[in-house]
Amino acid sequence: MQPSPILQRAIKRLALTTKQGPHNYYKGNRTGAMGSHTKYGGYKIDWEKVRxxxxxxxxxxxxxxxxTRRIEKRKDEFGSGGPMDGKEYLRKWKAEGGNI
Structure with missing residues (x-):
């Protein structure tokens, strides 16, 4: 089963995926190698290639x-929403000198 001719033209323009390539195709993420493999199975890092x-x-x-760094961690003082209330957190943050 093959795709239609219009779809075949569109597939040629799309990026190659691992499902479309050969069985051992690995696309990677464009990071490049930072070293090389040794003949004993190790890896030697080339520090000039390290980012x-x-x-x-x-x-x-x-x-x-x-x-803010001035907010103290308090377990006993919460507003009406409890410890996970976002409005209470922002109110404390503004009171301690935070500005939006």
């Missing part, structure tokens, strides 16, 4: 974290 991410300097960054 490193640089974080920018955030000292004068204007945005604040969603959870």
């Amino acid at each position: 490193t991410y640089m974080c920018p300097d955030l000292t004068d960054f204007e945005l604040t974290p969603f959870v």
Whole structure:
């Protein structure tokens, strides 16, 4: 059973999936290898291929974290909604200096 001619043209333009390729086809996720396999079954990492991410300097960054560091963990103090109430959490967060 084959797809119709119109569908055959559309399939040629689509990305190849693992079901359409050969039985040992592995698509991967474009990450690349960070080393090589040794002849003894191990793996040797090439540290020049390892990705490193640089974080920018955030000292004068204007945005604040969603959870303020000044909120204390209290087990005895909850609003009407209980410990999982979102409105009570946001009320406490704003009272402790959080800004949206």
